[in-house]
Amino acid sequence: MTESNVHDYRDATLRSVSPNFTAKVFAEIGLDRYTICPSAIGDVYVAWSTPGVAAVRLAGDEQTFEAWYTERFGRRVVPAVEDDPVSAAARAKLQGGRVTVPIDLRDCSPFEQRVLHEAAEIRRGNARPYRWLAREIGAPDATRAVGNALGRNPVPLLIPCHRVIRTDCSVGGYVFGSDAKRALLESEGLDLGAVEKIVDRGFRYVATDDGYFCLPTCGDIATRLGVVPGYFGLRTLEEAHAHGLAPCTSCRPIAA
Amino acid sequence: MAVACAVAEPDTNTMLAEALARDVDRAFEDVVIAFRQPVVTFVARMLRDDARAEDVTQEVFVRAYRALHGYPPERRAELRLRSWLLAIAHNLTRNAVRDAPPASDSLEYDDGTPRVGLTDRQPGPEGEVLRAEAWQSVGDAVAQLSPALRAAFVMRYVDDLSYDEIAETLGQPVGTVKASAHRGLLAVRAQLENER
Numbered sequence: 001m002t003e004s005n006v007h008d009y010r011d012a013t014l015r016s017v018s019p020n021f022t023a024k025v026f027a028e029i030g031l032d033r034y035t036i037c038p039s040a041i042g043d044v045y046v047a048w049s050t051p052g053v054a055a056v057r058l059a060g061d062e063q064t065f066e067a068w069y070t071e072r073f074g075r076r077v078v079p080a081v082e083d084d085p086v087s088a089a090a091r092a093k094l095q096g097g098r099v100t101v102p103i104d105l106r107d108c109s110p111f112e113q114r115v116l117h118e119a120a121e122i123r124r125g126n127a128r129p130y131r132w133l134a135r136e137i138g139a140p141d142a143t144r145a146v147g148n149a150l151g152r153n154p155v156p157l158l159i160p161c162h163r164v165i166r167t168d169c170s171v172g173g174y175v176f177g178s179d180a181k182r183a184l185l186e187s188e189g190l191d192l193g194a195v196e197k198i199v200d201r202g203f204r205y206v207a208t209d210d211g212y213f214c215l216p217t218c219g220d221i222a223t224r225l226g227v228v229p230g231y232f233g234l235r236t237l238e239e240a241h242a243h244g245l246a247p248c249t250s251c252r253p254i255a256a
Numbered sequence: 257m258a259v260a261c262a263v264a265e266p267d268t269n270t271m272l273a274e275a276l277a278r279d280v281d282r283a284f285e286d287v288v289i290a291f292r293q294p295v296v297t298f299v300a301r302m303l304r305d306d307a308r309a310e311d312v313t314q315e316v317f318v319r320a321y322r323a324l325h326g327y328p329p330e331r332r333a334e335l336r337l338r339s340w341l342l343a344i345a346h347n348l349t350r351n352a353v354r355d356a357p358p359a360s361d362s363l364e365y366d367d368g369t370p371r372v373g374l375t376d377r378q379p380g381p382e383g384e385v386l387r388a389e390a391w392q393s394v395g396d397a398v399a400q401l402s403p404a405l406r407a408a409f410v411m412r413y414v415d416d417l418s419y420d421e422i423a424e425t426l427g428q429p430v431g432t433v434k435a436s437a438h439r440g441l442l443a444v445r446a447q448l449e450n451e452r
Binding site for chain 1: 281282284286288289292293296297300306309313314322390391394395398413414415448
């Protein structure tokens with residue numbers, strides 16, 4: 001037996017673990033971790049459990065965050081050393097990447113989950129009223145409850161609850177403050193100044209020359225105006241009908 | 257390439273053990289990162305089955321975590337983590353080896369394909385094959401050792417662990433460990449001679 005045979009055996013049999021090894025260990029021992037990620041509103045703490053991201057909060061004092069987390073979720077969270085597939089996805093998403101991030105909504109009621117899943121469908125550059133979201137989930141009388149559910153969104157930014165605003169197009173409340181909400185919407189390409197001008201003139205809908213009408217906060221208007229010159233405001237649904245306009249299929253200004 | 261088990265320097269051990277004494281939860285990921293590679297390598301050598309090696313390694317760290325929570329801080333501060341983790345790994349692989357006899361293991365492992373780590377510094381295809389055969393015959397010889405001799409041989413002659421450390425890991429007197437490692441060495445040597 002030569003030394004080099006043993007050396008070769010040693011080198012050839014070195015093994016490493018798969019990328020989600022640490023995640024599997026932490027899943028088994030039931031300990032959650034968190035990391036700091038840059039985002040559109042500055043650094044945030046992103047905490048994750050086995051199913052996915054459980055919390056996003058502004059970065060600040062670690063102890064305060066950890067205490068808040070345990071109070072809300074009943075589990076301990078500790079600072080992570082390495083990213084794993086879940087936190088890497090969240091990090092990419094918070095920097096504008098188009099990735100799917102697994103989310104852990106176990107802490108939310110079934111109603112809250114419905115609200116949050118619906119809010120997750122609102123695309124960049126768009127906003128929808130609270131009342132609209134209530135209607136979309138089949139609970140048209142639950143506008144206030146929708147607002148509360150969004151207010152309890154454990155993963156702001158990842159589920160874009162900032163894209164839900166008031167019917168009069170004022171931005172409403174936000175866990176990171178109304179100014180941050182407005183800034184986020186603007187940074188995503190929604191022209192709130194233009195929206196306010198439309199609303200201030202008493203218009204509830206916007207019609208474009210191609211025969212559709214939209215909510216003033218529909219992101220599709222801007223896209224379509226690239227090819228369709230001009231738009232005009234509408235005060236009521238009756239006006240839309242009188243002009244023979246069809247509801248936009250993207251912002252669904254009236255119930256289907 | 258560095259020896260697998262030399263990843264954690266002694267001062268790393270002290271640092272980690274003291275961190276564990278302060279707070280198991282906050283220190284645990286560092287422990288996983290520092291020792292996952294040496295542990296999975298040891299387990300893979302014992303089992304000759306990479307897929308099962310990762311599962312067993314996962315179980316090693318889960319058991320370690322639960323054990324740490326049962327220890328008082330003074331005991332955590334004193335731990336020699338590498339031998340402590342390898343001891344857990346050794347116990348688990350003993351069970352795993354008992355559940356699946358080594359003969360069937362070596363059959364499914366020894367499919368003739370060169371394994372990783374061979375190609376980067378080889379002169380040419382012929383050299384590769386020759387060297388692959390050389391280390392694989394060591395692997396085959398190791399596989400034929402009884403689990404007790406295999407553990408002692410691998411730790412002493414492959415990973416260069418001290419007899420003290422091996423004794424601690426296997427929970428045996430140093431004399432016994434020396435004898436096992438030596439008997440393992442003779443058996444491996446004899447097996448390679450036979451093949452010639």
